[in-house]
Amino acid sequence: xxxxxxxxxxxxxxPNSGKTTLFNAITGARHHVGNWPGVTVEKKEGLTTFxxxxxxxxxxxxxxxxxxxxxxxxxxxxxxxxxxxxxxxHVIDSSNLERNLFLTTQxxxxxxxxxxxxxxxxxxxxxxxxxDLHKLGSLLGAPxxxxxxxxxGGIQDLLQTVVEVAEDxxxxxxxxxxxxxxxxxxxxxxxxxxxxxxELFEIPHPPRWVAIxxxxxxxxxxxxxxxxxxxxxxxxxxxxxxxxxxHSLYGEDPETVFTERLYGFVAGILKEVYTEPPLDxxxxxxQIDSVLTHKILGLPVFFLMVWGVFQLTFAVGAAPxxxxxxxxxxxxxxxxxxMDEGLLESLVVDGVVSGVGSVLVFLPNIFIxxxxxxxLEDSGYMARAAFLTDRVMHLLGxxxxxxxxxLMGFGCNAPAIMATRTLESERDRILSIxxxxxxxxxxxxxxxxxxxxxxxAPEHAGxxxxxxxxxxxxxxxxxxxxxxKTILPGKAAPFVMELPPxxxxxxxxxxxxxxxxxxxxxxxxxxxxxxxxxxxWALSAFPRDTQFSRDYDAEISRLQAHALELEAGxxxxxxxxxxxxxxxxxxxxxxxxxxxxxxxxxKAMEPVFRPLEFDWRNAVAxxxxxxxxxxxxxxxxxxxxxxxxxxxxxxxxxxALRNSAMTPLVSYAFMAFVLIYTPCLGTIAVIxxxxxxxxxxxxxxxYTVSLAWLVAFVIVRGGQLIGLG
Amino acid sequence: MQAAKQKKKPSSFTLRDLREGDRADIKAIRGEGAFKRRxxxxxxxxxxxxxxxxxxxxxxxxxxxxxxxxxxxxxxxxQQVLVRRASxxxxxxxxxxxx
Numbered sequence: 001x002x003x004x005x006x007x008x009x010x011x012x013x014x015p016n017s018g019k020t021t022l023f024n025a026i027t028g029a030r031h032h033v034g035n036w037p038g039v040t041v042e043k044k045e046g047l048t049t050f051x052x053x054x055x056x057x058x059x060x061x062x063x064x065x066x067x068x069x070x071x072x073x074x075x076x077x078x079x080x081x082x083x084x085x086x087x088x089x090h091v092i093d094s095s096n097l098e099r100n101l102f103l104t105t106q107x108x109x110x111x112x113x114x115x116x117x118x119x120x121x122x123x124x125x126x127x128x129x130x131x132d133l134h135k136l137g138s139l140l141g142a143p144x145x146x147x148x149x150x151x152x153g154g155i156q157d158l159l160q161t162v163v164e165v166a167e168d169x170x171x172x173x174x175x176x177x178x179x180x181x182x183x184x185x186x187x188x189x190x191x192x193x194x195x196x197x198x199e200l201f202e203i204p205h206p207p208r209w210v211a212i213x214x215x216x217x218x219x220x221x222x223x224x225x226x227x228x229x230x231x232x233x234x235x236x237x238x239x240x241x242x243x244x245x246x247h248s249l250y251g252e253d254p255e256t257v258f259t260e261r262l263y264g265f266v267a268g269i270l271k272e273v274y275t276e277p278p279l280d281x282x283x284x285x286x287q288i289d290s291v292l293t294h295k296i297l298g299l300p301v302f303f304l305m306v307w308g309v310f311q312l313t314f315a316v317g318a319a320p321x322x323x324x325x326x327x328x329x330x331x332x333x334x335x336x337x338x339m340d341e342g343l344l345e346s347l348v349v350d351g352v353v354s355g356v357g358s359v360l361v362f363l364p365n366i367f368i369x370x371x372x373x374x375x376l377e378d379s380g381y382m383a384r385a386a387f388l389t390d391r392v393m394h395l396l397g398x399x400x401x402x403x404x405x406x407l408m409g410f411g412c413n414a415p416a417i418m419a420t421r422t423l424e425s426e427r428d429r430i431l432s433i434x435x436x437x438x439x440x441x442x443x444x445x446x447x448x449x450x451x452x453x454x455x456x457a458p459e460h461a462g463x464x465x466x467x468x469x470x471x472x473x474x475x476x477x478x479x480x481x482x483x484x485k486t487i488l489p490g491k492a493a494p495f496v497m498e499l500p501p502x503x504x505x506x507x508x509x510x511x512x513x514x515x516x517x518x519x520x521x522x523x524x525x526x527x528x529x530x531x532x533x534x535x536x537w538a539l540s541a542f543p544r545d546t547q548f549s550r551d552y553d554a555e556i557s558r559l560q561a562h563a564l565e566l567e568a569g570x571x572x573x574x575x576x577x578x579x580x581x582x583x584x585x586x587x588x589x590x591x592x593x594x595x596x597x598x599x600x601x602x603k604a605m606e607p608v609f610r611p612l613e614f615d616w617r618n619a620v621a622x623x624x625x626x627x628x629x630x631x632x633x634x635x636x637x638x639x640x641x642x643x644x645x646x647x648x649x650x651x652x653x654x655x656a657l658r659n660s661a662m663t664p665l666v667s668y669a670f671m672a673f674v675l676i677y678t679p680c681l682g683t684i685a686v687i688x689x690x691x692x693x694x695x696x697x698x699x700x701x702x703y704t705v706s707l708a709w710l711v712a713f714v715i716v717r718g719g720q721l722i723g724l725g
Numbered sequence: 726m727q728a729a730k731q732k733k734k735p736s737s738f739t740l741r742d743l744r745e746g747d748r749a750d751i752k753a754i755r756g757e758g759a760f761k762r763r764x765x766x767x768x769x770x771x772x773x774x775x776x777x778x779x780x781x782x783x784x785x786x787x788x789x790x791x792x793x794x795x796x797x798x799x800x801x802x803x804q805q806v807l808v809r810r811a812s813x814x815x816x817x818x819x820x821x822x823x824x
Contacts, residue, residue: 065766069759096794099768252771253757259765285795298782387797391783394799400786495786495802496763499795
């Protein structure tokens with residue numbers, strides 16, 4: 001049947017109320033993930049049909065309340081007031097009625113038509129508790145329906161009710177005014193009238209709500225009132241007088257008293273509709289927690305889990321990574337064979353295919369990692385992980401929930417930064433995004449292996465590499481503390497964190513979450529990575545008319561001709577011919593790069609790097625490293641005339657490095673530089689996406705590069721001062 | 726009705742001073758702003774009973790049970806919650822003064 005009427009609904013609810021699961025159950029795969037305008041709070045919108053109605057579902061951020069204290073709450077309440085959804089479906093965790101219904105009171109105050117989705121009702125029934133749904137609905141003027149989100153139960157009932165409410169055909173719907181008691185009401189009455197007369201906001205808000213929020217000193221509201229001049233100022237004065245009066249009367253500030261009234265209202269309703277479970281048994285969650293947050297076992301089990309996630313992500317992910325890598329190589333060869341050698345071919349092969357390919361290989365990691373993280377989140381373990389590690393993270397001015405993303409950074413910074421979405425406060429999120437690149441990702445390891453292989457004795461190599469990782473950690477702590485004292489002032493978000501009951505995540509939910517994240521990576525990253533790869537390619541490919549110091553081509557063809565001649569004469573062409581030709585080709589490529597734009601930039605930047613005793617080759621390698629860190633190795637291979645196929649263990653390159661002017665001290669500083677500066681284009685793209693700001697993105701690049709220089713300088717000059725080379 | 730409570734000097738016995746397994750009734754929340762507001766909304770209202778479930782392995786934060794659900798607070802934050810030991814333990818207000 002073709003949809004004829006459309007209805008728009010919003011899903012509101014506490015975090016952990018199963019809201020997302022219910023959203024998935026309603027909309028299935030027909031949804032779209034984006035950001036709320038201007039903020040980095042995720043917005044999900046989906047579609048479903050019911051009979052001949054088309055229903056648009058908007059998932060509001062999970063909140064406990066609708067104050068102006070958090071971005072999530074502001075976003076939710078703005079949507080409700082400004083966009084006026086036909087119905088607000090409040091998703092309620094049925095086993096935690098009191099706190100959940102508190103939010104209902106706020107939704108009712110905003111004047112929305114509310115339908116209560118009594119979610120996780122299976123757990124409620126199991127516990128033996130009972131709710132009189134009809135009575136609950138009639139007392140609140142908002143019908144209630146049982147749902148079981150993870151099994152898709154009750155969805156049809158819910159949609160039926162939503163349609164009836166939207167079309168004003170449900171008998172239970174009525175405006176319910178939550179009473180604040182005689183004394184407060186006597187003030188609210190006149191204040192409500194005055195609030196109405198003020199004509200605040202472009203889209204009118206319920207005047208009683210305005211009066212209540214003003215008395216609670218709601219920041220957004222007070223600012224809005226401040227805009228309406230003289231009358232607004234008088235209104236605020238009167239508000240202040242009333243506040244003082246109430247304060248002296250109750251001995252508490254109005255916020256406390258008002259909250260008590262709402263909870264009192266909820267308690268009154270529960271007394272009539274709710275029958276408690278027969279006995280308080282030890283819940284399954286408590287039993288699980290007796291191990292998972294155990295005094296002694298808790299942390300080891302946590303590290304075991306993290307280790308498991310790492311294994312899954314990077315060991316299991318290694319196979320598909322190789323396939324993608326092989327595919328990219330094959331594609332590059334395929335294209336190279338079919339196109340005429342030249343500029344366009346080089347652009348496609350070396351620029352587009354290799355550049356994008358170098359980031360595409362991380363896709364399996366990203367998918368697996370997000371599968372794991374979704375599992376940890378949906379099961380309720382993420383809150384426990386934060387509980388276990390908060391003390392440590394607090395040292396960095398961060399919330400315990402930032403621990404997992406930090407740890408993931410050792411694997412790959414891009415998905416790790418995407419994982420900071422689990423943090424609720426924007427400040428915490430930006431802080432963790434800024435320090436995450438200091439976690440040494442796996443792509444940097446080949447550089448360390450090459451350099452330590454060339455400059456340090458094998459028995460010290462492990463210690464040297466470990467010290468680099470440690471340096472990253474120390475810097476992360478130092479920067480975390482510095483940033484939280486300077487550019488990101490304010491405390492880590494208060495740790496009032498719910499530890500929800502454990503639940504078994506559904507496969508469907510996991511797949512949807514993972515796919516949503518992966519899609520973001522694929523689509524949004526494409527642009528920046530493509531542009532960046534092509535830019536670096538162009539810098540190293542131009543200008544085309546290189547004036548070589550020697551005529552390499554002539555020498556090579558002379559050698560080839562000579563070899564052929566010898567062969568024709570019955571003699572075997574000495575191995576050295578092929579060797580000499582390869583050497584010549586490598587020398588030619590090195591000289592070409594030296595004279596390309598990137599080589600010139602590297603040379604021009606030599607003065608900048610001179611205090612660090614890096615020569616122009618190192619500078620060029622670092623420049624190309626912006627695309628991805630492992631490219632530093634192959635760039636060094638080209639620049640030291642070993643050829644672009646050089647790997648971290650190739651003898652030729654190690655030898656060439658040893659013969660260069662680099663000392664072990666300088667090589668250590670070089671590794672430190674590689675550790676600290678921007679990990680790769682992929683990371684830049686993710687930072688841009690997650691902070692939603694070019695300002696923070698360029699700050700991240702700027703500070704990591706400066707810090708890298710500074711630390712390398714301290715290592716080289718400090719080391720020389722104490723006689724290390 | 727709460728006006729009567731004000732006359733006594735507020736004691737400084739807080740959630741932080743309790744041990745695992747202790748129960749206490751909330752008297753008041755110190756300070757103001759977002760933090761206090763959040764606690765109130767999550768059910769930390771005067772008169773509500775809290776159970777100290779456990780301390781994290783590193784002794785911070787603390788897991789509490791309130792209104793039938795589990796929630797964690799840092800020790801510093803717990804210090805903002807003034808409580809009275811619930812009647813199961815030694816009867817109370819007198820012992821508070823030692824802290």
